[in-house]
Amino acid sequence: MEEKEIKFLEESFKKYYFDNFELIHVPERTSEREFGFQKFNSGMTRHISLKDDKELHLLFMQNIPSDVYCSNAYYSFPNLAMNEKDWKGADLIFDIDAKDLHLDCRQNHCVTKCNECNQVSNLNDHCSKCNSTKLDTKSLPCKNCIDASKKEIIKLSNILIDDLGVERNNIHVYFSGNEGFHVYVYNSQFQELGSRERAELVDYIMFRGAIPETFGMKKLKPNRSLFPKFEEKGWRGRLSKEIFGSQSKRSKIISDLISNGYLDFQKNLKNISCKIGAQVDPNVTMDIHRIFRLPGSLNSKSGLTKIFCKDLQKFDPYSEASFLNENTVEITANCPIEFKLKNKKFGPYDNEIATVPTYAAAYMICKNLATIS
Amino acid sequence: MITLGKDEIAKYPFLADAGQYLKDKGFTLEQFGTDPDLKISLEKAFNRVQVSTEGKIYKSDLIGGEASKDYVLEREVFSFLLAIVLLKLTKMTTLIKRFALAEARRAEKYLEKDLANITDGSKKELAIKIIDDLFSIQIKKQDDYFIIPISNYLKHSVNFYEREWKLINRHVGNGFVFLTPHETVRLIRKELSNYISSKIINAKTPSMISGFEEPVDKLISLSKKFVTYTVTTGEYPPCIKHAIEVLEKGENLPHSGRFMLGTFLLARNQSIEQIAPLFKNAPDYNERVTLYQLNHLSGTSGSGTKYSCPSCEKLKTQNLCFAIPECDNIINPIQFGKKRK
Numbered sequence: 001m002e003e004k005e006i007k008f009l010e011e012s013f014k015k016y017y018f019d020n021f022e023l024i025h026v027p028e029r030t031s032e033r034e035f036g037f038q039k040f041n042s043g044m045t046r047h048i049s050l051k052d053d054k055e056l057h058l059l060f061m062q063n064i065p066s067d068v069y070c071s072n073a074y075y076s077f078p079n080l081a082m083n084e085k086d087w088k089g090a091d092l093i094f095d096i097d098a099k100d101l102h103l104d105c106r107q108n109h110c111v112t113k114c115n116e117c118n119q120v121s122n123l124n125d126h127c128s129k130c131n132s133t134k135l136d137t138k139s140l141p142c143k144n145c146i147d148a149s150k151k152e153i154i155k156l157s158n159i160l161i162d163d164l165g166v167e168r169n170n171i172h173v174y175f176s177g178n179e180g181f182h183v184y185v186y187n188s189q190f191q192e193l194g195s196r197e198r199a200e201l202v203d204y205i206m207f208r209g210a211i212p213e214t215f216g217m218k219k220l221k222p223n224r225s226l227f228p229k230f231e232e233k234g235w236r237g238r239l240s241k242e243i244f245g246s247q248s249k250r251s252k253i254i255s256d257l258i259s260n261g262y263l264d265f266q267k268n269l270k271n272i273s274c275k276i277g278a279q280v281d282p283n284v285t286m287d288i289h290r291i292f293r294l295p296g297s298l299n300s301k302s303g304l305t306k307i308f309c310k311d312l313q314k315f316d317p318y319s320e321a322s323f324l325n326e327n328t329v330e331i332t333a334n335c336p337i338e339f340k341l342k343n344k345k346f347g348p349y350d351n352e353i354a355t356v357p358t359y360a361a362a363y364m365i366c367k368n369l370a371t372i373s
Numbered sequence: 374m375i376t377l378g379k380d381e382i383a384k385y386p387f388l389a390d391a392g393q394y395l396k397d398k399g400f401t402l403e404q405f406g407t408d409p410d411l412k413i414s415l416e417k418a419f420n421r422v423q424v425s426t427e428g429k430i431y432k433s434d435l436i437g438g439e440a441s442k443d444y445v446l447e448r449e450v451f452s453f454l455l456a457i458v459l460l461k462l463t464k465m466t467t468l469i470k471r472f473a474l475a476e477a478r479r480a481e482k483y484l485e486k487d488l489a490n491i492t493d494g495s496k497k498e499l500a501i502k503i504i505d506d507l508f509s510i511q512i513k514k515q516d517d518y519f520i521i522p523i524s525n526y527l528k529h530s531v532n533f534y535e536r537e538w539k540l541i542n543r544h545v546g547n548g549f550v551f552l553t554p555h556e557t558v559r560l561i562r563k564e565l566s567n568y569i570s571s572k573i574i575n576a577k578t579p580s581m582i583s584g585f586e587e588p589v590d591k592l593i594s595l596s597k598k599f600v601t602y603t604v605t606t607g608e609y610p611p612c613i614k615h616a617i618e619v620l621e622k623g624e625n626l627p628h629s630g631r632f633m634l635g636t637f638l639l640a641r642n643q644s645i646e647q648i649a650p651l652f653k654n655a656p657d658y659n660e661r662v663t664l665y666q667l668n669h670l671s672g673t674s675g676s677g678t679k680y681s682c683p684s685c686e687k688l689k690t691q692n693l694c695f696a697i698p699e700c701d702n703i704i705n706p707i708q709f710g711k712k713r714k
Contacts, residue, residue, distance in 0.1 A: 083676035115656070133623045134656045164523060165548020189524040189548060197527040199690045204540040209689070214542040233546045282690045283629055 004372040005365050006040040010064045012324050012358050013298055016305075017060040020323060023305070024296030026056050028186075032074035032088065036291045037065035040300065046291060049079040066300035069291035072184070082289060089191040092198070093292060094205075095284035096152045097180035098145035105144040109337050112137055113368055120334050120369065138367045140339045141179045149181055150312055156183055156278035159205050163234050165189070175317045177299025177306040182292060183280075199286045207235065207277030210269045215239055217265040222258050242276050243268070298324075303362030319343055324359035331361045335369040381499065383433075383446045384483040386453035387476065387569045388503070394450060405455055406584020414448055418455035419588040422468060425475030426595055433479070461578040462589045465596040473570035480565060481558045488519065488554035504557070508564050512557060519557045520549040529560045534686070534704050610709035611695040612688055613637050623654040629683075629691045631655075633706070635670045636682040640707045645671060682707050 001009075017024070027033060036046030037059065046069070050056050060068070071078065072093050076086035099106070107123050112135040114120075114127035120138075121128040127135060153173055160166040165188075172184045190201065203209045212218070215236060216226030228236035230247055243257075244250040257265055284290065293299060293306045304321040322341045333349030333356075340346070346360045353373050356364075364370035382389050395402070405411045421431045433449060453476070460469050487500035497514075504510050510529070512519045523545065530538045538560075544551040552560065581589070609617070616634045619626045626634070631652070638648045645667045652663045665674070672679035684705050688694040703709055 081676065083678065162547075163545050189522050193524055193527060196531045196687070197524070199687060200527050200531060200540050201523075203690055204545070207541065209536060209539045210541045211536050211539075213537065234544065235541065236544075282692075283627075286687075286690070 001041055001365075001368070002371065008329065008372050009040060009066070009300070009303070009362060009365060012303070012362050013066070014061075014064045015325060016298060016323055017057075017064075020296070021053075021057050023307075023323075024053075024056065024060070024294070026050060026053055027070060027295075029074055032076070032078060034071040034073065034075060034078040034085070034291060035059070035294075036069040037063060038067045038300070039063060040066045042066075047079050047081065066298075068294045068297040070294045071289070071291045073288055073290075087288065090288045092185040092188060092190045092193075092201070093285060093290075094156055094183040094185075094278075095176070095180060095281040096149050096156070096183065096279065097176075097281055098141050098149050099139060099179050100281060101145075101148050101152070101279055103145060103148055105142055106139070109142050109145075109339075110137055110139045111336060111369070120336065122336075136368070138369060139179060140335075140337045140367065145179065146315075146317060150315075152279050153181055153183060153312060155276075156205060156280065159278060160185060163204070164201070173309045173312055174295050175304075175307050175309055175315065175321050177293060177297075177304045177321060178301045181309070182306070195286045195288050198288065199282065202280060202282045202285045205278050205280060206282070207269075207273040210235070210273070212262055212265045212269065215265075215269070217257065217262055219262045222262075224254055224258070227254050227257070238276055239272070242272060299366075301366055303359060303366045322359045322363075324357075324362050326357045326359070328355050329358055329361045330355050330373040331364065331370045332373050333364055333370040335364050335367075339363070379446050383449040385480055385503065386450045387480070387572055389450065389454075394454065398447065400451075402455075402458060402579060402582050405451070406582045411451075412584070414451040415455055415584070415588065417448065417452035418459055419591070421452050421456045422459055422472050422592055423595065425472040426468065426599075428471075428475070430475050430479045430482075457573050457576060458579060458582070459585065459588055459592060460573055461576060462581060462585060463592045463596065464578070465593060466574075467599045468592060468596045469570050469573050470566075471599075473573065474562075474566045476569050477562050477566035481562055484558040485554045488557060504561060507568060508561050510561065515549075515551070517553075518544075518551040519554065520551055521557070523548055523550055526550040526552075526560070529564065532563050606710035608710045609637075610700060610703075610706045611697050612685075612693050612706055615695050616693070617651060620651055620654055623656065625656050627691075627693075630693050631666075632670070632680070633683055633688060633691075633693055635667055636680050637706055639667075639671050639679075640682050645673075 031049060031051055033049070034046060035048040035050050035056075036044055037048075038044050048059075050059065059065070071090070073090035074088045076088060078085060110123045111120050112122070112124055112127070114130060114132055115134040115136060116132040117127060117130045119127050119129035123137065125135075126133050157168075157171055160171055161168055166185055167187075170186045170188060172186065174182045174184070176182050190198070193201070215228055216222070216224075218226075227250075228240035230237065230240050230244070230250070232240060240250075244253050295306050295308060298305055303324055304317060305323050307317075307321045309315040318339075318341050331354055332351065333347065333354050334351045335347050335349045338345060338347045341360050341363060342357075344357075344360075346356060346364075349364075349370070361370065361372075365372070382394070400411070405415050424431050431452075456472065460472060484500045484503065487496040490496040501512050504512055508529070510521055510525050512521050514520075523540065526543070527540065530540065536542060540550070613634060616626055616630045619630070620634075634651070635648060638651075639645075645664065648667055649660070649663050652658055668674040670680045682705060683691075685694060685696070685700070685703060688706070700709065
């Protein structure tokens with residue numbers, strides 16, 4: 001990113017932070033958390049400890065960061081080096097990202113930008129102009145992406161509540177500010193679990209690693225009575241509803257499953273996992289030392305805010321998470337995809353000059369699809 | 374603190390204070406090496422260690438966890454305590470490990486029986502208390518099952534490699550895992566075995582006792598057969614081959630994949646200079662960052678921690694596993710191609 005664009009974004013971000021302090025708060029157990037931030041075109045500064053909102057707001061004003069992060073972990077000494085922090089526990093966090101859901105719509109709203117010649121072209125594995133494979137993919141997620149992510153959040157919440165015993169009011173959903181959502185679980189029995197144990201939880205939630213025997217199928221002499229019933233709780237009940245569809249079909253389908261054999265059943269379990277399991281990013285949940293974007297802060301990949309979703313069903317990130325100002329600015333936009341922010345349509349732009357509100361300019365500049373004229 | 378009755382000490386002798394028990398009974402170790410009437414306990418102790426080396430569980434004189442006569446009970450405890458003395462005198466860790474596992478499996482049988490005891494509630498309560506005191510697992514009875522909090526379950530189950538122990542293959546509800554008495558005690562086998570072996574390792578080693586020389590020598594020669602040598606074919610496992618292919622094609626390998634590749638090759642004794650060029654084709658290649666990260670993994674920079682290659686289980690979760698039949702029975706990529714000689 002060039003100086004002009006950085007200056008523009010820094011000014012816009014600073015104004016946002018100055019005008020919206022009420023949106024940005026330190027999380028509970030503040031002094032036990034590690035904070036970090038990045039400035040535009042610069043590396044990460046982390047291992048910071050803060051006491052309260054005042055210190056946080058000062059950090060914003062002094063540094064005008066592009067991104068601000070906070071650990072889900074609690075430490076005795078959050079400002080020391082990693083191996084000296086003394087890890088005490090961490091909130092359980094799930095990342096649901098539309099780009100991991102392999103949606104068909106993706107090819108309609110993704111472009112690639114070549115690192116060598118800056119050519120913007122349709123989603124491809126090489127540059128249409130210079131053939132380089134060093135490409136950055138830029139996505140302008142659509143409503144379908146958000147709706148599909150919401151479905152995953154609902155699946156996840158149901159498993160957390162019904163199976164893992166998490167109370168509904170301890171599950172907080174945030175829009176990440178770009179392509180997905182972060183689901184935080186507070187005050188649960190899982191706070192002190194390490195990385196390996198969290199990996200197991202992830203496999204459970206994603207329905208991975210299931211063996212046929214768990215669902216009544218055996219290699220030798222399968223027994224009809226061991227197959228799951230509709231009213232059962234947990235995965236047996238959910239799988240039962242998925243494969244039998246209705247009570248009346250159960251008997252016939254069990255006969256089919258038995259005649260198709262063990263290996264076929266095993267294959268079915270694997271194939272069905274992405275349908276019934278919640279599609280979360282396993283690496284995020286397993287990482288117990290990660291720092292996560294701070295709620296209320298801006299995402300430098302989009303200029304949108306990471307924001308708490310009060311009503312997930314109705315939540316529309318493109319109107320509710322866009323907080324940058326309305327002042328117009330002239331840009332040269334090379335954004336071949338139409339997008340909507342604050343209920344207003346923008347684009348497509350074919351390397352052309354356009355005058356747009358700051359929030360829309362920042363959105364394209366953050367995605368490296370526009371420059372200040 | 375758990376208060377044990379006579380029966381319980383025989384069933385769970387590792388809970389007794391060894392030195393105190395002998396003292397209370399009025400015996401010294403020397404007597405067991407010389408007194409013809411007590412020598413049977415030493416023979417039983419030898420036998421107790423020997424069967425453990427064969428992967429078997431010592432056949433107890435107890436019947437259904439109880440003894441008809443008090444001296445049978447005492448002999449049962451003595452043989453355990455003397456077995457520890459023999460193991461300390463042999464100084465062979467491999468024997469201690471095998472013995473501890475066999476003893477854990479023996480105790481498991483009694484714990485399972487006590488948990489399932491519906492006529493004598495005190496036995497069930499004691500088993501629950503032992504499990505809670507020793508391993509901090511809070512078990513509750515619910516209908517035909519024992520239920521334990523998921524977080525408690527996971528801390529133990531992650532040490533198992535059999536897929537049936539994965540949480541997904543368990544009956545789970547409302548934050549609890551439902552287990553049978555057998556599964557409950559199986560869950561703590563490894564910890565029980567670790568508990569027993571740490572008790573043995575931390576016990577004082579006595580000087581050689583007259584009459585103990587012969588069984589000690591026999592056990593030392595027995596332990597020699599457990600020394601194994603391994604050879605490596607040098608071939609890379611499919612997960613590593615896949616990661617290298619991705620990089621060669623100039624495609625993006627996720628951070629977790631790079632971590633796996635780096636730690637694997639370092640474990641195979643490749644130098645950072647040999648490994649770094651592999652990353653040259655990565656879309657975001659930066660020589661300085663690559664060297665920094667490899668140095669970090671090898672422990673030559675940063676905290677000094679040398680990172681290990683992730684387990685196959687973890688790689689499966691990260692979508693980095695591409696198992697082939699040759700991967701059977703390995704739990705970490707670095708074991709691929711290793712054969713016992």
